[in-house]
Amino acid sequence: MSTHHKCTCNYLNCPTDPGRRRFLATAGAVGAASALQLHVLEFASSLFAAEPKREGPLVSVGFALRPSDAGMTWPSGDTKMLEQIRAHYDKLLLDAANELGVRLDIMPEPLNEDGTNYLERVDKTSPDGQIIMALNLNWEGRVSAVLENRGTIPTVVYSNLGTHNIRWMKSTAELPGVYLGATPDVAWLKYALKMHKTLWRQKRMSILEHLPNKGYDNEFEKTAESDEMRAVLDFYTDNAEKIVEPPEESILKAVRHYMTIRRLIREGGYDGVTVRARSELCLNGGWACLALSRLLDEGFVAACEGDRGCAHCQFLTQSLFDLPGFMGNPTPDTVNNFAIYSHCTSATKLEGLQQDYRAPFVLRDLHNTGSGVAMMVEWPKGRRATVMDMPEGAGFVIGAGVVTRNTKDVPQPPCGGCRTSVAFALDNVDDAVMAAFGHHKWCVLADIVRPFLAYAKLAGLDVSDLEGNKFAMSSRFGHRDWGDGVVIV
DSSP: OOOOOOOOSSTOOTTTGGOOOSOOOOHHHGGGGGEEEEEOOOOOOOOOOOOOOOOEEEEEEEEEEETTSSOSSSOOOOHHHHHHHHHHHHHHHHHHHHHOOOOOOOSOOOOTOOOOOOOOHHHHOOOOOEEEEEEEEEHHHHHHHHHHHHHTOEEEEOOOOOOOHHHHHHHHHHHHHEEEEEEOOOOOOHHHHHHHHHHHHHHHHEEEESSTTTHHHHHHHHHHOOOOHHHHHHHHHHHOOOESSSOOOHHHHHHHHHHHHHHHHHHTTTSSEEEEOOSSSSTOOOOSSSHHHHHHHTEEESTTTTTTHHHHHHHHHHHHHHOOOEEEEEEEEEETTTTEEEEEEOOOTTTTTTTSOOHHHHHEEETTTSSSSSEEOOOOOEEEEEEEEETTTOOOOEEEEEEOOOGHHHHHHHTTSEEEEEEEEEESSSSSGGGOSOEEEEEESOOOHHHHHHHHHHHTEEEEEETSOOOOOOSSOOOOOTOOOOOOO
């Protein structure tokens, strides 16, 4: 339970102001049903109890299969082979669901001609999402019946090679809340389940917003030095390529902030945290830079300067792609047409939360202030990467490019900016100034534009490119070099 107080911090647009203490209604950007829940925490005394563990979403699966006596059509094979194909898909889906924590309801019998047997089952189970396996060249009737009568259930229609019925694909792809995944890559179905789980989680997302707040100092003092704290300290001091300004005392304090914030997230059942801008984390000094970097490496949302849009982008790239990243202030390099992003909180596990790789880093102070510990992380050059944002009330913007410069190419001094800097040559951006609008951009080390658009189609999100042009929200995308071609993934 929180208590209201009058803020005396003199912080411009302070997020603790009662007028800003609200849910972020993102109806235009993410749909009213998936409003991003952002809670401002004001400790009156002790922490609240942990929430019970949430069970995963229920996803219903129905198969549109051809009869074994259908003659020469696809998928080919006798009854035994068709049974083997069905068993293969069942195992693939069940294995992926078990790994992801998704509950599956796979209907044993195939859809009948009008899909009523599947629709009756869905009426009883009320799934959070569904996957329709269109594995019959003549699937249109039964699948269309399900799609027309599904209500608002987010739906993925999967079709493999030989069952792509182009006559019905266009109309299916353009239905709202439906994504048509037509590909011979059967492993893609794991991503289909990830999309369903992410959409389910997105509707329940909650963030511990704008630390520090009343009571944080007391919680910081409760975080006693421990073996774990010393081990985290040793990780940073042993693995840093160099420690320039911060003494060990400052690094230990930064680790203590990380452990305090992590405890608050866990005990509150939150997905992550945002911290306030240009504000020391507590009265006795210290900054959140190292803490946020560490939390990102562990898969939490961890946004600086109270940036709700970046918090949402972080959540989505971690949930969909297991990718932490980097929130940066945009600056154009007009000489080279690069977009440069700089900040002090970059993750190090840039290739993925489950990967061993960590980017090299140097420990610096914050903005040459002589205080705090800031991460100077070296992003690998020549790699594909994605830049995205969620401006309030304007949907998402996203684009990809190549990392062209990193922190070692912009030494401080003579350069300014925050400690980590990354430059991108962005695809199809003729003027880098156009990609520099907004307070921050969220960057990840992979080209995720195409699969993110698939999620956006399923979730009903508005998405534009970095120059403000809307993406077509169907599986049918035009390309500036191909014209209005049909591109199916």
